[in-house]
Amino acid sequence: MNTVDLQALFEAQHQASRAHVDVPLVVRRERLLRMRKLLDEHGPTLAAAVQADFGVRSPRLTEVADLFVLRTLLAHTLRHLARWSRPQKVRTPIFLQPASAMIHRQPLGVVGVVAPWNYPVQLALAPAITALAAGNRVMIKPSELTPHTSAQMALLVAQFFAPEEMCVVQGDAALSSAFCTLPFDHLVFTGSTAVGRKVAQAAAANLTPTTLELGGKSPCIIDASCDMQDAALKIAHGKLLNAGQTCIAPDYVLLPRGHEAAFAEAFRAAVAKLFPRIAGNPDYASIISPRHLARLRTMLQQAQTQGAEVQSMDPAPDAVPDPTAAVQEGGTSRQMAPVLVFGATSGMQLMQEEIFGPILPVVSYDRLDDAITHINTGPRPLALYWFGGNDGVRDDVLRRTVSGGVTVNDTLMHIAHDNLPFGGVGDSGWGAYHGEQGFLRFCHQKSVLVQSRWAMGALFYPPYGARFDQVMGLLRRRL
Incomplete structure (x- = not known):
C-alpha cells in the first residue's frame, strides 16, 4: 500500500465517523459479534499464519496467548457494554442544585492501532475490539515482520467489515511512519520504548492522544x-x-x-x-x-x-x-x-x-x-x-x-x-486499556449539566451587595 491509498482509507473512516457521531448500542454489539464470528471460523487459519511467520510457533500457543485472550475480552465486553455505554449520572453540588448532571460517553472517531510482531493477532485485535465497542472506526497497521499474519488478517477483516468500519493496512517501516502521522482521534502503539518515543512525537504534531504499551526491564x-x-x-x-x-x-x-x-x-x-x-x-x-x-x-x-x-x-x-x-x-x-x-x-x-x-x-x-x-x-x-x-x-x-x-x-x-487496566508508566508507556478502563480510553467523556427552571444562579449575578455576602457566607458554612 502507498501513502495515497493510506490517506484515502483514513479520509473514508474520518468522514464516516463525523457523519454518524452517535453509534447505537445495537450497531456496536453487531460489530463485536462479527469479530467473534471471524475468530471462531478462522482462528486456525490465523494460527497457521503466525506459525509461518515464526518458523516454529505452535498453533496451540497462538490459541492460548492470542485467540483465547481475544475471546475472553469479547465475552467480557459484550456482557458489560450496555452499562458502560449509558450516560453516567453524577451528584450535583449544593450551589448548582436543583440542576442535574451526567457524563455522556461518546466515540472519539477514528482509532489507529500499530501492532507488534510478538503476539500479532492479540495485540492488533484487542485494542480494536475495545475501540469498536466504544463506537469508533479502526485502522490497524500490523508489523512487517509477520507478513503472513498481516496478509491473512487484512483478508479476513475485509471479509467481515466495511473499510470505513475497520481495515488493515500492510506495508514496511516507512508506511508505519506515515501511518503515525495521520490525524487520528487516538493512536495505540505497542512496541519498544525507542520507537514509542518517535510515535509520540509524530502524533503530537496532530495533538493526537496516544496509548503507548512499551516494555522495559520487568x-x-x-x-x-x-x-x-x-x-x-x-x-x-x-x-x-x-x-x-x-x-x-x-x-x-x-x-x-x-x-x-x-x-x-x-x-x-x-x-x-x-x-x-x-x-x-x-x-x-x-x-x-x-x-x-x-x-x-x-x-x-x-x-x-x-x-x-x-x-x-x-x-x-x-x-x-x-x-x-x-x-x-x-x-x-x-x-x-x-x-x-x-x-x-x-x-x-x-x-x-x-x-x-x-x-x-x-x-x-x-x-x-x-x-x-x-x-x-x-x-x-x-x-x-x-x-x-x-x-x-x-x-x-x-x-x-x-x-x-x-x-x-x-x-x-x-x-x-x-x-x-493494563498499561505502563514512564518509559514503559502511558495509558491503559482492557475492560472498562479501555472502553473509557477510547471514549470522549462529555460533561452535561441540565439547568432547572428553578435555578438560583441569579443569586451570584452582579451587582454585588449584602444579599450576595449572605449567600456566600451560607455556602461557606455548608462546604
Missing part, C-alpha cells in the same frame, strides 16, 4: 520465604512463553545472595518439565528472525567476555547449537535454548536493554532495600513480580516500587484479568 523479586521450586516453574513459564518474546516477560531475577545454586537447580528442573527438548519442540517458539537471534547471542557473548557466568538450561544440550554459535537460517535453528546469567553488571547490554528472548540474568541482593533500590534507580518497568510467603514484605515492595502492573506469586497473569 523484575522478579524472590524473597527468602518463597517456595523455590514453585517460583522457578512460574518464572520459567513467564520467561519462556513465546521464547521470551513477551513485553511483560520477567527480564531479570533479584535473588537473595546464597540461593544461586538452589535457583539454578530449580529453574533447570522447571525448564525440563515444560520443554523436555528445545530443538524441534513445537511448543517452544523460535526467535522471530536471524537479526533478533544475532542480537541475543551478541548480548551473551558480551556478558561472557565481561566475566558473567552463563549456564545453558537446555534439557538436551546435544540437540541444539551452542548459544554463541553463528546464526543459522530456518525456524528450528532459531529455537534458542534458555540461559541463566549470573554475575551480570549494569554495564552489560543485557542489563541495559529489554532482552526479549530466553536469557534470564540473576542479580543477587543482600537486603530487600538493595533490591528495591536496584529497581527504583532504573526506568519504571511494565511489570513486576514478587514471590514469597511473607505478606509484610510483599506489601513493603508494593508500597515502595512503581510499575505498570504486578503479579504476586506468579508471572503474566495480571494481564489476563479483564477488570484490571
